[in-house]
Amino acid sequence: MASPEASSRTAERQSSLVRAAYGEIAEHGFEGLRTREVASAAGVNVATLHYYFPSKEALIAAVLAHAMQRFRSTLNVSGSVAEQLRKHFDGLRRLVRDEPELFAVMGELALRSARDPTVRDLFQQTVDVWRRVIRGLLVKGGKDGSLPVPRDPDAQASLVVAAVMGASMMPLGRPARLTETFRELERSLNLRAN
Amino acid sequence: MASPEASSRTAERQSSLVRAAYGEIAEHGFEGLRTREVASAAGVNVATLHYYFPSKEALIAAVLAHAMQRFRSTLNVSGSVAEQLRKHFDGLRRLVRDEPELFAVMGELALRSARDPTVRDLFQQTVDVWRRVIRGLLVKGGKDGSLPVPRDPDAQASLVVAAVMGASMMPLGRPARLTETFRELERSLNLRAN
């Protein structure tokens, strides 16, 4: 009975609920998140949702973990330093294009992190990892000569993080804004010729 | 008597309710905004709130207008071009320090603008004005020689806007992050020597 299939059934259901919640949050924000809608989007009854997640908070925690893991996947790149940075931005651009919900959800999580310790812990940790990765690349690029020696790598990394978050998680107007923001960011890091 | 004080009494109450709502949104987000809490924070009964604002939405609209006007006040600066930009950043820094709720509220409004046309209109308009002001300064600074000639003033302005929004409206970790982000932004615009 407690076969691996059984537990993977559970995992599948949970995952389907998390994805449904993910979509609902992207569309309606936490403000408009309704367990009934999530369940119905996942094709099950509300009671079933509570069978897999004891509470709405628990579901949100799972969405949080899902989003964070999804985002961290952008951080794993290989190649020379400059290449890694370029790939990182390319990965972000692609993610914004292919999975805009992720950034909507991350925006919601960012604001929620100010109020909810559970969210804060995981969210801040992810942002910290992200910043550290960027900082590391900038320093390394300075050492191996592929990038200018950074005067203040911490500040530079913070600027990158802030700019990407501002541009991708908040609606800034026309989509072109996002494109040009990324471009300018790359220019300011000497990742682009023009 | 229908003295000017009479009408300002109403304005005062409305303003006090808006400020209370402002604080509540900053603290709990739209998600946790409760008319009863707003009223109680303003020291009145819920029914009194509805005496001044026909609905919760109307109250939110007033908060929106208040926040936008508050933010736009940072845009009015004088002096040489470089000075104006520096003053603009100084003003933002001061505002973040003295009135952090404004940025919390603006973050909430930013996310809400994706769903609520009323919010979108006013919010996007404010962001647009902001970007255009920055763009104008960059171009002007390039012409009068106080700043480098911008290769792509639109993109540069977008980056500034995105970075400031990301840094000020989202919790990025320690407060130091915000300081260094601003510093680096100024450096990247050649507003700082070091």
Add this chain to the structure above:
Amino acid sequence: MASPEASSRTAERQSSLVRAAYGEIAEHGFEGLRTREVASAAGVNVATLHYYFPSKEALIAAVLAHAMQRFRSTLNVSGSVAEQLRKHFDGLRRLVRDEPELFAVMGELALRSARDPTVRDLFQQTVDVWRRVIRGLLVKGGKDGSLPVPRDPDAQASLVVAAVMGASMMPLGRPARLTETFRELERSLNLRAN
């Protein structure tokens, strides 16, 4: 200060409020009766309404008295017996045409009389007087030969009362229904040739 003018001022205000309430009840029923609307229809503030009537119930009581008095005015007619009955019906017809609100309000009061002892007392009393008047005329007409001798004057009077109330206080479809109901009622009482 306590001059007759003062008290007639009061009486005027009260009367204007009662007439406003009268109209509101006719239009929206007791279900939709709002003191604010009454006051506003009378051109005064709600608080003023409460200055003249201690409570909504008191206002309703005044409306009740007004309506009953208004209706009783139909009962005072002179002439021969058959003429008196004919005039009574003519008076009702005219009243229905010129002041339909009265019947709307009386319908509301009729239903309310089932629940509200204050209304019941006055309303039933009025209906009783009315029935007795009709009964008296039928008996008298039988005696002086102007009408057939009634077999059961009580029942006949009850039928008249019920029919008039049903026809005038309840919406029965096209207005023609009311006309033909009155006509048939007169026929059944031998007040009409055809």
Add this chain to the structure above:
Amino acid sequence: MASPEASSRTAERQSSLVRAAYGEIAEHGFEGLRTREVASAAGVNVATLHYYFPSKEALIAAVLAHAMQRFRSTLNVSGSVAEQLRKHFDGLRRLVRDEPELFAVMGELALRSARDPTVRDLFQQTVDVWRRVIRGLLVKGGKDGSLPVPRDPDAQASLVVAAVMGASMMPLGRPARLTETFRELERSLNLRAN
């Protein structure tokens, strides 16, 4: 299991709520109809009421349908024409005795029909059917000789409808009034010897 019982469970609950609302309206009028009271009279929570009826209006619509259907059941009688009319009146008398709430509710609906299009449509339609049935019987009775040939069958039917509504849906004083009104009505239609 999706057995027929399952759906009748829902129907039963709905019916029990409708009956509770029915009673509440009879007792307190639409004016005093409270969903909480209805729910509590049906032995359930208010939220349960809203589980079965999306809104108070929907509940009222169901009460309307119930009352109309209940009333129309009086119209289905068989036998000779005079007999049918007599049976119709007997049925009404019985209904008034056994289910007085129906007439209280119908009175409320009659008044509401002046304001609420939904009520008006169904209510007027029922009254029209009723009048047409009576008219038809009067005409048929005239033809087959069991009743006098009606001079004005429309007016006669209207009088019957008005009288029955006035007598049964409005409180006219002592219950005896209703009895004698019915008796007199039958006499006027030659359905009674004396």
Add this chain to the structure above:
DNA sequence: TATGAATGAGCTTTCATTCAT
């Protein structure tokens, strides 16, 4: 494992009434 049914707690909004002026 899954669900229809049920509910407690709470939300926004309304309204008759009061009170200071």
Add this chain to the structure above:
DNA sequence: TATGAATGAAAGCTCATTCAT
């Protein structure tokens, strides 16, 4: 005498959660 402002009490409705099956 009249009002703008304020409020307590409730109303209709919603929602996360529970429970019997």
